[in-house]
Each structure stands twice: as C-alpha cells, then as structure tokens.
Amino acid sequence: MTEATAAAENEHEHAEGEEHHGDHPKWLQHHWDTPAQQFDAAKIGMWAFLGQELLFFSGLFVAYAIYRTWYGDAFAAGSHELSRPLGTINTCVLLFSSLTAALAVRSSQLGKKNETTVLILLTIACAFAFLCIKYMEYHVKFEHGLLPGSFFGTPRDILTFAPIPGATSEHAAALPPHTHAFFSLYFVMTGLHAIHVIIGIGVWIWILRRNLRGDFSRRYFTPVDVTALYWHLVDLVWIYLFPMLYLIDYVGPHKG
Amino acid sequence: MAAITTDHKGHGDGHGDPNVSYLDVKKGIMSWLITLDHKRIGIMYLVSVMTFFVFAGVMALLVRLKLFTPGRTIMDPDTYNRVFTIHGVVMVFLFIIPAIPAALGNFVLPIMLGAKDVAFPRLNLLSYYIYVLGSCFAIFSLVNGAVDTGWTFYTPYSTTTNGAVVAMVMGAFIAGFSSILTGVNFIVTIHKLRAPGLTWSRLPLFLWGIYATSILQVLATPVLAITLLLLMLERVLDIGIFDPHKGGDPVLFQHFFWFYSHPAVYIMILPGMAIVNELIATFTHRKIMGYRAVFISSLALALFSFLVWAHHMFVSGQSEYANMVFSALTFLVAIPSGVKVFNWTGTLYKASIWVASPMLYALAFLFQFCIGGLTGLFLAMLATDVHLHDTYFVVAHFHYVMVGSTVFAFFGGVHFWWPKITGKLYPERTAKTIFWIIFVGYNTVFLPQFVLGSRGMPRRYYDYLPQYQTLHQISTVGSWILAFGGFWMIFMFIQSLRNGKKSPRNPWNSAGYEWGSPTPPPLENFVKQPVFTRGPYDYHLATDAEVAED
Amino acid sequence: MSEHDTAVHDHAHDDGPYGEAEVHAHIGSYRAYFAVFMGLIFFTLLTVGVAGIHLGRANLAVAVIIASLKAALVCTFFMHLKDDNKFNSLILIAAITFIGVFFALTLNDVDYRGALDTQSGTRVFLQSGADAPGSWVDPIKHEEGPAGEGSKVEPAPTTTSTGSAQVTPESTAPAMSAATPTETATAQSAAPMQSAAPTQSAAPVHSAAPAHSSAPAHSAAPAHSAAPPPSAAHP
Secondary structure: HHHHHOHHHHHHHHOOOOOOOOOOEEEEEOHHHHOHHHHHHHHHHHHHHHHHHHHHHHHHHHHHHHHHHHOHHHHHHHHHHHHHHHHHHHHHHHHHHHHHHHHHHHHHHHHOOHHHHHHHHHHHHHHHHHHHHHHHHHHHHHHHHHHHHHOOOOEEEOOOOOOOOOOOOHHHOOOOOOOHHHHHHHHHHHHHHHHHHHHHHHHHHHHHHHHHHHHOOOOOOOOOOOHHHHHHHHHHHHHHHHHHHHHOOOOOOOOO | OOOOOOOOOOOOOOOOOOEEEEOOOOOHHHHHHHOOOHHHHHHHHHHHHHHHHHHHHHHHHHHHHHHOOOOOOOOHHHHHHHHHHHHHHHHHHHHHHHHHHHHHHHHHHHHOOOOOOOOOHHHHHHHHHHHHHHHHHHHHHOOOOOOOOOOOOEOOOOHHHHHHHHHHHHHHHHHHHHHHHHHHHHHHHHHHHOOOOOHHHHOOOHHHHHHOOOOOOOOHHHHHHHHHHHHHHHHHHHOOOOOHOOOOOOOOOHHHHHHHHHHHHHHHHHHHOOOOHHHHHHOOOOOOOOOOHHHHHHHHHHHHHHHHHHOOOOOHHHHEEEEHHHHHHHHHHHHHHHHHHHHHHHHOOOOOOOHHHHHHHHHHHHHHHHHHHHHHHHOOOOHHHHHHHHHHHHHHHHHHHHHHHHHHHHHHEEEEEHHHOOOOOOOOHHHHHHHHHHHHHHHHHHHHHHHHHHHOOOOOOOOOOOOHHHHHHHHHHHHHHHHHHHHHHHHHHHHHHHHHOOOOOOOOOOOOOOHHHHOOOOOOOOOOOEOOOOOOOOOOOOOOOHHHHO | OOOOHHOEEEEEEOOOHHHHOOOOOOOOOOOHHHHHHHHHHHHHHHHHHHOOOOOHHHHHHHHHHHHHHHHHHHHHHHHOHHHHHHHHHHHHHHHHHHHHHHHHHHHHHOOOOOOOOOOOOOOOOOOOEOOOOOOOOOOOOOOHHHHHHHHOOOOOOOOOOOOOEEOOOOEEOHHHHHOOOOOOOOOHHHHOOHHHHHHHHHOHHHOOOOOOOOOOOHHHHHHHOOOHHHHHHHO
C-alpha cells in the first residue's frame, strides 16, 4: 500500500529538490532503486500477463477454426443472424475507447490531471456503451432461441433464463445443422470478452479514484500506463472477434 | 579481496534491521499470513505443498495396497477410481507444479539475484492465496463425491460421470492462475532486479531453470485455463464443444489439455534440473561444465515442450500425419536432455565429490532421470507406443521423471537450503540413512512397473490377471519402504526445527551467491547491496572467506 | 500513418532527482493518436465492405489480414511498442509464435484424420453409418468438401436432445489393440462407465474398454471391429 497512500506529499518533497537516492518517494517501492527500474518492471510484467491472455483466447480461436472448417454453412448462417450494424458500431465504440485510453496515458505522462480524469471517464463510458449494445444483441439471440449447445432452439428470457411460454423455435429450426456450435462459440468468445471488459471497467474506476486523489504525476504514471495496455488487449481481441463472428460469408449454398 | 563486495551506497530506508533474521523480525501468525516477504511466502508454500504431498502420497499408498492382490479387497472399483484420480490431481496441480518454483524458488531466487524481494511482492502473496483458494475448491470436491476421471479429465467421460467434477476442475483452473502470476513475477524479477555485476552470463543455473519454467508457466498455463473453463461450461451449460452428440470433437479436448500439460511436464522437471546444477557445482567445487550449453538446453527444452504435446495421443484416433510429426518432434527433446546429462557427468568426472546428503539426491536424480528419459524414447516411437500406451510402462516412465527426478531434486534442494531457510542443521548421518531408504523404496516401486507394463498390464485398472501379482506385490512393498523413508524425513526436519544445531553461514562451503548473505537472511536478504564480481561457480575466484563455513 | 510528421518528441520527465534513472516515456501527439484511430476506423469499414464481396474461402484470409493490420496499429502506437523496451515486443512475438504452433499442429490433426489409413481415422454414427465430425472425407470422391459432406449425410440434427442418436465416441482404438476379448456389446460400452461399474464390481472396472484405449475416460470407446464396417461411411 505504500504507493497508494499519498502522492501529494511526495510532489511537495520533490519540488524542494532535497531528495537523494537514499530517500525513496512513496510511490517507489522499497526494493526498487530507481523509478525507471520500477516502471520497466511493471511494463514487462503487464506484457507477460498480456501474453498469457493471448494464449488464453487462442484456445477458442483454434476451436473456432476447426468447427468453421467442418460446419462452414452453419457458421455462415449463424453469422447472418448477428447484427452487422450493431457489431460495427460496437467495434468503433471499443476502438474509440482505446483511443481515449491511449490519450489518458499521454495526459498523465504530461501531468495533466484533469484531462486524464475526463479521458478515463470517456473510456469507462465507452465500455458501458459497449456492454449495453452487447446486451441488446444477446437479448435478441435469447428471444430467438439462438443459444449454445442443447439450449439451441428454445427461446429464453435473458434475465431469468426461463423458456418463454408460447414462443416458437421455428427461427432456429430453419437454420442448418450444427448452427448451435456457432452460437456456443459466439457466446463463449463474446462472453469471455465481456468479462474482460467488466474487469477493465473495475480497474479503470480504481485508476480514476487514484487520479482524483492525485497519486499520479509526470514522474509516476505507471498504473495508468499498464491499465491502458490491458485495455488495448481487450480491444485487440475484439478486433479479431468482430470479423470472425459477424462477417462470415456463405461458404456454400444454404441447405436450410 | 572479496569477490562479492558490498556497495556502500546501500539504501538505509529503514526496512528491517540487517542483524535480525527474517524469522525474528516479527512474530505471530498474522505476521506470516499477510507478509510480503518472499522468504516467508516461500515457506508458506513449502508447508502447503508438503501437506498436499503427504495427503496425495497416502492416496498412492492406498492404490498400491489395493493392488497387492487382485479382486476386491480394501475398496470398491468406484472408490479406487476416485483415489487414483485424487492422487494424480493433487500431486500434479497442488504439489509438484508449485513445489520447486513457488516454494524453493520464491525463497532462493531474490537472494541469488542480490535483490531485496521479488518484483511484485503483493502479487506474490496474491498468488499464494489464489493457490489456497484453488486448493479449497479441490478439497470441496473431495468431500462432495470427488472425481473419477483420472487427472486428465478426458471428455466425454468427464462431462458425463457423476461426482464433483466442476469443483475439482475449478480448483485446477484457479491454481493455474497462481502459477501464471508466479511466472510473471519471476520473469520480471530476473530481468529487472539483478544486483550490480550479475550479468546474464553469471546468472546461476538455478535461475536459468526457473526462468525457462516461468516462460512455460506464463505461455502454457492459460491454455489449460481455457480448456478447463470449456469443460466446466460443457458440464454446466452443455455447450457441446467437446461433445460428439452435438458435433463436437472430444479429441480436441485432448489437444487443448496436452498443449498445456506437456509443457507442464517441463514446468515440473526444469526446476528439478535447475537444483541439480547447484548441488553438483557445490559438492564438487567446480564450475558446471559447459555453462552456456546447460542454460541454452533449458531454454531449448522450454521451446520444444510446446511442439510435442500430441505424443500423448498416438492412439486417440488423431491423424497419422499428426502422429508422425509429433513422434519426430518428440525425439528433439532428447537432445537438450542429453546435453544436460552429459554436462553434469562431465562436471563429476574426476572431481573430488563431497557425498553429502543433498548430493546423494542429485546423484540419484542423474541415475533415475536417465531411466525416465530413455524410456521416454520408447514411448515416442509410434510402433512401440501402440503397445505400451496406457500401460504401467507409462506409469513407471513418468514417475521416474516426476518423482525419481523432480521430487528427488526437490528433496535435495530442501536438504541443501534447509540451513539457509531455518538457520538450523539436520543430522547428516540420519539424512543419509533416509536417503538410502527412499532410494531403495522408490526403485522397488517403479522398476517392476516397467516389466508389468511391457507385459501388458494396463494402467488405472482396478483388477488384474494372476500372472501380474508378483510384480504388483513387489511394487506395493516398495511403496511401504518409500513411505517409511518419507515420513522419517519429515520427522527429521521437524526435529531439526525444534532442536537442531545452529547453522553456520555457509555449511556446504558453497560459492553460490545465496550463501553470501547471513544465514538465515535478514528481512532484505543482504546487509548491504551486494556487487557480484565473479560467477556463482567460480571456485577458483572465490576467496577463502567466502567458502568458509562462517 | 503520419506519425513521424506530427509526433512531438517530448519525454516524460527527466528533471527528477534520479536524472537518467527517471521514467523516460515517449509521448505521442494528439494528432498522431487520432491518425491511428482514423486508420483503425478505416480498416473496420473496409473489412465490413469486403465481407459483402463474395470471395469464397479468401474472405476469411482477407478478414484475418485486415484484423492483423489493425492489431499491428494498436500494438505499435497505442501500446507504445514502437518506442518501448524491445523485450516487450519479444514477449508478444513469442506469444503469437506459440499460438501459431497451437493452430498449425492441431489443424494438422483434425484436417487429415484417416488421410493415410482411411479406416483408422474414420468415425461414423452407429445408427446411420453417416460420417461423424472429424472424419476424413476423400476429396476425390466427395468434391463438395468436408462441410457439405458432413451436413448432407447426417441424420436429422439432434440439437436439443442428447439421448436419441447413438454416436461412436471419437477415440477409436486400433483394432489390434483389443488384446483382451471385448465381451461387452457396443451399445453398453458406449454408455457411461459409472453405469457399468456397479453391475460388475468383481470384474475390472475398465473391462468395458479395450485394453489400450487412451484413458478411462475413453472406456466408452468400442474396439473398432465392433463398429459397422467403415465402408458404410462412404455410400
């Protein structure tokens, strides 16, 4: 907790220029010699963590590649059930949040606290917008019974997960065999991505709080930087998810 | 001139008195549970993994006891399936993977680097509690019906069987994140916290091994995470990705599982090899022959481990192309392994070897690793593997690598660093006696299993034909000898804690960096910031004072 | 990108007491970040546009290439890899390399099952004899390709019920591996093991499995000889 306690005092100390190597600023943990060492370490650590995130998602992409090869027309049909306009808008929203995240890092590097606050708030707002659009999409899929695995074909309520009385499953039944495999992957991939977005929102709120408290300065902006790295990764994953899920062309004639 | 000098610009930032050992800085249970000190976290890991080791060891004893005679004896078949599964899952996920990196590595790594702590001390503590959380899920599973799938959780059986599969899989999933975060922490620590003078070419080989292991932990474990997550979703939500009824492919589960679990084998063995480097160098007072070749072979093993996973699947029905490619790639692994054994043997050649108790374990490692490694080649051969797959031959092979190599190295490491960790000595003569009991017991258990397997005894079977009984009985008797030695060893260490003699600074006269600090170390490991001016094995450059006991 | 024209080469702070050991981070300009963003939006619209053009199998390749260009933009500029410690790029490259290995070696299996030994890798549905997923489909005999083949000969999709279709499990042990006689009927061996175990508690639990099936999980695997002749898979 050393770094979290009080940066305002630190800034004061530094302004007086009385610090020498023996006295660590409070944000510099005791086992680091210099700010650069701590900063580089945090970046390497975050990149290593992002490496594991990439491998984590890669399993889903491998499964996707295999089942798309096997069930090409089902994947194309499933993809056409998704809303391309909403997907495109969501992509742009997420890209914009990535921009504001990158700019938040920039402003914190320059010590512009208020600007950082605004940019982080914009990032969080975009993240919520993304989730709202995602919810709207999920809502339609649930109502049409376009659900993973054995739930496929039964329209359900998105909140209670109870089957909707009186709803028909004709919509799903008209799709080619194995379309449920597409929706299994669709929900697992976008769901895991959404969980990452939600975690990202939580971290951004924590960063926002620390920024408002004045923890960050031109000399210490590491948490903003690494959080933005994480956020860009969430964006990266979506950059691949979007064309793979929403933009599948017909592979062969539809036998529906 | 001391070769390890101290930097007089040391940071007097008031974190602990350098004359008080880390054990005495603070007292009380809370000072352990919320500590950020890598040494205390390492010890918490050590206690935890040893607890699970004993537990899973007892499970193994039960399995062996059941197999003493064919037919139904002490347990029914369903219980038997659960007992060997618990043995496997707990040993793999809760003991052997964290055993060396998280327990011994945590303690030794920063000291060897001349650092005050690991790069992210809070993350380190978090990793420990994530591990504890994972263990809680595993324990929850045990008391709620346990799992009978084998540690591999193969679908479609694991998605259809009864029992608390989801809880156990959740436990392994969570424990995986502990492993990932530890790996991240160690990579960063080795990159950014090396003391002045500690160049990459002076890095102790233990750290090279831990470094290679960390890469695997970071890049392979997430695939296990996604695999287990899909398995849980398959069970809970029936999503059908591995279910042939719904067009899924169960063999794909095996691909996913082994993409992690084969590198996991190297997560287990690389740290064991890493310890052996330190032991051989110390007890021969020599530089490890071909330092560069040894660390490159560690990195090569880490790389190759990603390329060979489907050699576990030769009879799964995967494509013949995959079989051939994976068989060929598997033989690559023999090269770096051979380099290591060759270099260790070369270091021992004509050396004056001090056969202390840790060194005995290192020598046993060499012997048993050769058996384990060479029998691996039989299994890499497509033609022989069809015969040997899923027999006791495989069981014996991987136990020679996992137990005969890794666990022996782990024991060697515990003996070697015990004085460093606790500041206490253990009775050397007793330790040697125990070693011989364990060595004899261990080989009695597993050598007959090679014969059993090659004669066709399938693994994981509850029952067997009468012609296998003699070998099974020899194996079971061996397990009793092994258990006796194991329990005696634990008793010896507890006795040493209570009334062992105080250890000198450097009881093994080692030139290793970690012995340059006081024993047991103070809170920040060194009295002053060390500056390394020689390699860790440069006995010709080490001063008498450095390798003296005190 | 017009990064180099517009970037302001300012650095985050070098006037602290640590001098050179202060954090030195490259600071890009607003214009550069916006240019990258506009590039990303352009590629997004491009990939949506291209998806409407019928390119057959090339559609996926084009989509992946465009996505990779976008990813490269994000990594290079937003994630600062351009000015960062090269080791961070190495981590990314290593991760991508191992993902590539994961893809290549897994697809080397699933795309070629039974390619050499057509009987060994062929999986069929027990009741209908139709190809089950993962089967090798001879491209000469079946010019429609694996996807069309699979959906053509399969029985009516049983997407909502799991019980009706009896499916051969994926793991087909080699026929000669049934060293011990497999006395159980195929139907029973396809049932989950726990139902078989209590009734034969005196017998080995795994008696339902051929001797060399790859795991107890695969105890459901019948010896291949018990399945219908594989030729039935290719009507």
